[in-house]
Amino acid sequence: MTVLLVFSASLVRADEHQLMINGKITSQNGAIYFSPGDMAASSPIEVVTNSPWTTGKTRFRGVLLRDILDKVEADGSVLKATAADGFTVDIPISDAEEYKVIIAYKMDGEWLEEGVYAPFWIIYPYDTDKNLAQEKYYGRSIWQLTKITVE
Ligand SMILES: Nc1nc2c(c(=O)[nH]1)N[C@H]1C(S)=C(S)[C@@H](COP(=O)(O)O)O[C@H]1N2
Numbered sequence: 001m002t003v004l005l006v007f008s009a010s011l012v013r014a015d016e017h018q019l020m021i022n023g024k025i026t027s028q029n030g031a032i033y034f035s036p037g038d039m040a041a042s043s044p045i046e047v048v049t050n051s052p053w054t055t056g057k058t059r060f061r062g063v064l065l066r067d068i069l070d071k072v073e074a075d076g077s078v079l080k081a082t083a084a085d086g087f088t089v090d091i092p093i094s095d096a097e098e099y100k101v102i103i104a105y106k107m108d109g110e111w112l113e114e115g116v117y118a119p120f121w122i123i124y125p126y127d128t129d130k131n132l133a134q135e136k137y138y139g140r141s142i143w144q145l146t147k148i149t150v151e
């Protein structure tokens, strides 16, 4: 009975509406979960930028990736990011240190749309640093982000 309860609880937690961070972090259970509401409770930050997916300047709101990594005490060099659509990409932790990379949960004042970009979207300030407006960083701009494994 206990096993069944634990199993169903983990199924509920590992869903498409939140972000699970695991791997080389400090956690008693091996993973830490954030819903968009949890993220919105932290200091919000905005990145206003053009992007390949939007028309004109778009206002992305989220939290600094480096702040979240600090919060979970990430101790590694690479983030293995996974999306609900099955897409995966490696993001060097150095990106979070060098650039104002955010984990976005809102776009132009609206929560990211379910089944499209929700719950989270990694966004770089593509306009601020021309170096960021290239395929390498677009490819790391994973939407429907649901899992980060710190390695
Ligand atoms: N969840 C998710 N995020 C993703 C992708 C994807 O397929 N799924 N494609 C990535 C890649 S490889 C690139 S170059 C950019 C842009 O993809 P697009 O040009 O197909 O829109 O989004 C990135 N983020």
Ligand SMILES: [Mo]
Residues within 6 Å of the ligand: 135, 138, 139
């Ligand atoms: Mo790509």
